[in-house]
Structure formats: C-alpha cells, structure tokens
Amino acid sequence: MRVKFWGVRGSIPTPGRLTEKYGGNTACVEIREKKNRVILDGGTGIRELGLTLVKEMPSETALLFSHTHWDHIQGLPFFQPFFTKGCTFRVFAPSILKTRVEAILTQQMEQNVFPVPFAALSSKILFESLPEEGLQYGDLHISFFELNHPGKAFGYRISNGEETVVYATDNEIHRAKHKKAFKRTIKAVRGADFFIADAQYSSEEYLRNRVGWGHSTYEEAMAAAREAGVKKLALFHHDPMSDDITLGKRERSLRKKYRDISLFFARDGMAVDVASH
Amino acid sequence: MCEEPTDIITLDSLEKSGADEATSLEVVRRCFVRIIKGEGEGTELKLGSETIIAGRSTSAGLFLGTSSASRKHFELVPERGGYVLRDLNSTNGTKVNRTRVAECRLSDGDIISVGKLELVFLEKTRLEIGSGQNKP
Ligand SMILES: [Zn+2]
Ligand SMILES: [Zn+2]
Numbered sequence: 089m090r091v092k093f094w095g096v097r098g099s100i101p102t103p104g105r106l107t108e109k110y111g112g113n114t115a116c117v118e119i120r121e122k123k124n125r126v127i128l129d130g131g132t133g134i135r136e137l138g139l140t141l142v143k144e145m146p147s148e149t150a151l152l153f154s155h156t157h158w159d160h161i162q163g164l165p166f167f168q169p170f171f172t173k174g175c176t177f178r179v180f181a182p183s184i185l186k187t188r189v190e191a192i193l194t195q196q197m198e199q200n201v202f203p204v205p206f207a208a209l210s211s212k213i214l215f216e217s218l219p220e221e222g223l224q225y226g227d228l229h230i231s232f233f234e235l236n237h238p239g240k241a242f243g244y245r246i247s248n249g250e251e252t253v254v255y256a257t258d259n260e261i262h263r264a265k266h267k268k269a270f271k272r273t274i275k276a277v278r279g280a281d282f283f284i285a286d287a288q289y290s291s292e293e294y295l296r297n298r299v300g301w302g303h304s305t306y307e308e309a310m311a312a313a314r315e316a317g318v319k320k321l322a323l324f325h326h327d328p329m330s331d332d333i334t335l336g337k338r339e340r341s342l343r344k345k346y347r348d349i350s351l352f353f354a355r356d357g358m359a360v361d362v363a364s365h
Numbered sequence: 366m367c368e369e370p371t372d373i374i375t376l377d378s379l380e381k382s383g384a385d386e387a388t389s390l391e392v393v394r395r396c397f398v399r400i401i402k403g404e405g406e407g408t409e410l411k412l413g414s415e416t417i418i419a420g421r422s423t424s425a426g427l428f429l430g431t432s433s434a435s436r437k438h439f440e441l442v443p444e445r446g447g448y449v450l451r452d453l454n455s456t457n458g459t460k461v462n463r464t465r466v467a468e469c470r471l472s473d474g475d476i477i478s479v480g481k482l483e484l485v486f487l488e489k490t491r492l493e494i495g496s497g498q499n500k501p
Pocket of ligand 1: 098099115157159160258325
C-alpha cells in the first residue's frame with residue numbers, strides 16, 4: 089500500500105515561505121493499493137490530488153471523512169474530478185456522519201458561497217453507510233472507530249490483508265486527561281503497520297491552554313503508537329503556528345528521544361510505501 | 366523553475382546600469398544537489414529543466430558511488446517551480462531526512478540518503494534583473 093500526503097496542516101491553510109517544507113494544505117491523504125484508491129478527507133490538499141486524478145479516467149475512488157470541520161472539507165469545491173464526467177466516488181461513512189457529509193457538501197456549494205451547486209456536478213457521487221463491522225472495498229478492508237473530538241470524528245483502519253494503515257486525526261488522547269480515548273485509540277490501532285496520528289501540539293503547548301480543543305500532542309501520539317505496537321508513525325495535522333523551523337527541530341528531537349519506532353512529520357507531497365522500512 | 370544564473374544584482378549596480386521603472390526584478394531559484402558524505406563528496410550538480418536519474422549506472426546523470434545504490438535509484442523531476450524526488454523501485458530505498466520515501470517534494474536543506482551516501486538538496490534564491498517585458 090502506498091500512502092501519499094496531499095495536505096497535512098490542521099485548522100487552516102498556511103501558505104508562504106515559512107511553511108513550504110512541511111506544507112500549508114489542510115488534511116488530505118491518499119491510499120493506493122493496486123487499482124483501489126481511497127481518499128481520506130477533503131481539505132485543501134485535495135485540489136492538487138484532483139489534478140492527477142483527472143488524468144486517470146474513468147476512475148472510481150472511495151472517499152472517507154474523519155468529520156466535517158472546515159479543514160477537512162474545504163478543498164472539495166475545487167476538486168476537479170467532482171466536475172468531471174467519468175469519475176465515480178463512493179463516500180463511505182458511519183451512518184451518523186453520512187447524513188452530515190451529504191448535507192454539508194450541498195451547503196458548502198450553496199449559491200451564496202459558491203457559484204456551482206452540488207447538484208450540478210458531473211461526476212457520480214454515491215453515499216453509502218459504513219457498517220460497524222466494516223466493509224470490503226476491492227482489495228481493501230475498511231473499518232471505523234470513534235475519536236475524541238468536539239462534535240464527533242471518526243478514525244479509519246484500512247487493510248489489504250497484509251498491511252494495515254490507521255488514520256486517526258482530530259483526536260484528543262492523553263494518558264492522564266483523556267484516558268478512555270487513549271485506550272480506545274490503542275485498541276483500534278493495535279498491530280497496525282502505519283499510524284497517521286493527530287499530533288498538533290507539543291506537550292507544553294497542550295498543557296498551557298489547549299486541553300479540550302480536540303487535538304493531541306507528539307508525545308501522546310508516540311505513546312499510543314508504542315503501546316499499540318505500531319511500526320511506523322506519521323505525525324499529522326500540524327498546528328498553523330508551527331513553521332518549518334519549529335517542526336524540523338521538534339522532529340529531530342523526537343527521533344532522538346524515541347529510537348524504537350520509525351516516526352516522521354508528514355509533509356505535503358510525500359509518499360511512503362507501508363511495507364518499506 | 367531553477368534557471369540559468371546571470372550576474373548578481375546589487376542596488377549599486379542597478380543604479381549604474383540606469384535601471385528605471387521598465388526594469389523588473391525577478392526572484393530566481395537555482396537548485397543543486399551536493400554529495401556531502403561518501404564517494405564523490407563535494408560533487409555538486411546544478412538542476413535544470415530536465416529530469417535527472419541518480420544511480421550506480423555510469424550513464425546516470427548523478428552517479429551514486431555506493432553498493433547500496435541500484436543502477437537507476439531515484440529521479441529528480443522538475444515540477445511546478447521545484448523538484449520532486451521519486452524512488453525508482455530501488456532495492457535499498459531512498460531516504461529524505463531519514464524517512465524512507467517513495468516520493469517527496471524537495472525543499473532547501475533536505476538530506477537525501479542512499480545507504481551511507483548522503484546528499485543535500487540546496488535552493489538558492491536571488492533577485493535578478495528581468496527584461497521588463499512584463500511591464501505594460
Ligand atoms: Zn482538523
Ligand atoms: Zn476538527
């Protein structure tokens with residue numbers, strides 16, 4: 089399985105020189121396994137993904153959303169494949185989220201905020217419920233679990249039978265302050281090869297005034313990954329206030345501290361093969 | 366895109382050249398890779414508008430002198446004003462800042478490693494005098 093990061097920033101896009109290394113696009117990750125393609129979240133990173141996708145026509149893609157906060161849907165009105173005949177999307181979502189995603193996509197393209205209505209899109213977009221036990225999508229098995237985030241968000245576990253990727257962003261876990269969520273996350277991530285985890289803050293930033301905001305720290309993501317026996321960890325959903333220099337320093341120091349796990353800060357435009365070490 | 370360099374422009378030289386409003390200043394990026402550890406240390410390659418293949422093959426645009434390298438190991442592709450590194454299914458993999466990647470958009474100071482061989486990607490930005498053609 090190949091995982092490609094198209095948007096790694098949390099909350100709001102951060103264009104400009106100070107953030108060009110790690111990237112300024114909001115959440116969007118693509119997973120490919122042979123002919124199967126899954127897109128996780130529709131932040132601003134999805135615009136660029138769209139430009140490559142329209143070159144591979146006709147196409148079918150599964151779309152999964154963690155939740156419908158701005159930074160996870162913002163790129164969709166500029167996602168070219170939505171406007172392209174021959175592109176099919178199957179949006180799989182836990183039933184509570186399915187209704188919300190359907191509504192929000194329409195609202196996001198209402199006349200007052202966007203010139204083209206959702207109903208006029210030329211691609212085929214199908215909304216399907218993702219059952220509790222998960223479902224098989226081509227060569228991939230997709231299941232979900234609940235995250236700890238204001239208004240509720242969901243994480244996804246995607247497996248090709250040999251390798252497993254877990255995507256869990258917008259998730260506040262903490263061994264002391266959010267024990268239950270921490271345990272639930274470990275359970276869902278257990279044994280995964282690759283864990284893409286919300287790690288918006290440093291411990292210091294978090295404890296200063298960000299408890300309850302719905303995001304985690306590098307250290308807690310790391311602790312969860314270690315307890316769950318994960319091989320590779322991508323720290324994701326970077327805080328808009330963290331520039332390249334800050335992230336670079338933090339990445340280097342975390343690596344020194346935690347040598348037993350392969351960890352990195354996700355970057356826009358970076359692709360990683362899950363099986364490689 | 367990384368362009369051919371011209372002479373460095375200073376405000377002094379601009380005044381001497383009698384530059385007026387018709388002259389435009391352009392930010393030009395020049396990109397390089399330099400071997401910083403291993404065989405060929407100090408070798409620098411300027412990147413242009415062509416894709417460069419790096420590997421152990423003697424015909425590679427960028428020779429990687431290590432037994433860890435595959436004949437065609439990775440490529441550097443000019444894309445939208447910068448360069449993207451793509452691993453060419455190499456046996457031992459390519460790392461960018463110590464993370465093994467299949468693909469990565471490069472940015473100034475990134476360390477590329479193949480086995481024990483290390484390279485740095487460098488980006489130099491400077492102001493250059495343009496033709497003023499963009500002016501109305
Ligand atoms: Zn978010
Ligand atoms: Zn959120």
